[in-house]
Amino acid sequence: MKYRREVIKIMSKPRQNPNMEQYKVDKPAELLPFLLSIMSQQSRNSVKSILTRGQVFVNNQEVTKHDFMLEPGYTVTIQKNKAAKAATFEKMNILYEDDAIIVIEKDAGLLSIATEKEKSLTAYKQLMTYVRKINPKNRIYVVHRLDRETSGVMLFAKSEQVKQTLQNGWKDMVKERSYVALVEGILNKREDTITSWLKESKTFKMFSSEKPNDGKKAITHYKVIKANNNLSLLSVYLETGRKNQIRVHMSDIGHPIVGDKKYGSKVNPIGRLGLHAIVLAIKHPVTGELLRFKSDIPKVFLKKR
Structure with a gap:
């Protein structure tokens, strides 16, 4: 034929x-x-x-x-490369999918993967259910995570091999990883770079060590987008990707992220954590093509106060 x-x-x-x-x-x-x-x-x-x-x-x-x-x-x-239309998800949607990867946009309040308290409503669980509707043998694999209260772009792999390729080559394959952060106070510097050595306490809280080379080196760049009513909206670019890196660094300079009680926030006018993963640009693990995924700034971050 x-x-x-x-x-x-x-x-x-x-x-x-x-x-x-x-x-x-x-x-x-x-x-x-x-x-x-x-x-x-x-x-x-x-x-x-x-x-x-x-x-x-x-x-x-x-x-x-x-x-x-x-x-x-x-x-x-x-x-080509149309995001899933037939599937219905809670607190997330698919931005891109092909044979190797799935890229989602996660809402605040949704866990990336299961915890002892929450095993059903996670991004991982919903995507696993979705791919297995097509074939019961299909699986997805976690490549990186976003905190439960952080929204934005997140990447999953469709095979163990692709997962390993991405994780082993993450530093070279990720060409841009940026966030927007709503923080307390008005910053003195319109833009700056924060560098520290991050460690984790016995209570699983990250902190910056006072000793050089004591922990994992973390580098965060920020630039003020706008500021009013004692709040500042920042564009934040990660040079390294450590656990809670932005949250710790903003707290270190005296401007914790809005709603982040764990790292010293005192106010929460938006009813959620003020952190959003806005851009992820990465070389495709199979084709080598440069792909750039962008999520809009949450409207609640932009409201005048």
Whole structure:
């Protein structure tokens, strides 16, 4: 069975990746076998995943049924790298997904992985359920974490090999990792770099050691975006990625993050921790392509007070 193929661009859906692949049907066929034929370079699970995520359109209508019957003259369009549409998540959504990775946008209040007190409602659990709907053998793997009350961009791997590639090469593969932080007070310096050696106490609280080389070196760069009513909104760039690094460093300079009682915050006008992972730019662990994921600043951070 032969199919004619042409690559086109659809500009009517600006929120999605504009790259589309379009195929003309010459002979009657069910949709899944048709897709397996034209996407022979991809695994069956990958093709089924693309179909389940709502990336396939027949005559401009989204179709997810594997046995949908195609007739000669029909047009099948495949939308590349579309975030999951068929799945419903709580306190998170998918920004990007392919065969190797899933990138999510996590809300404040959602755990990255399970704890003794919370085992069900986590980003990890929801994604595991999602990928196993496509194939019960599918799994996801934690690459890095965000604190429960920190929102923003977070990356997961779809295989142990990809996880190891990312974690072993994290320093070289991550090209940008930045946050926005709402902190107490008005900073004297509009921008600065904070460097210290971080250690963890017996109560699992991170702190900066007074001794050089005593702990893990942590480097944080910040720049003031705006300030009013004794609060400052900062753009924060991590040169290193230590546990609670930004929270400790902001506390160290006398400007703890809003809502962060653990590290000295006294006020919480926004009802949550004032920390958001806004950008993650990384070299793809398989293709080497540079990918940049961005999440909007939470509106509550920007409200005038």
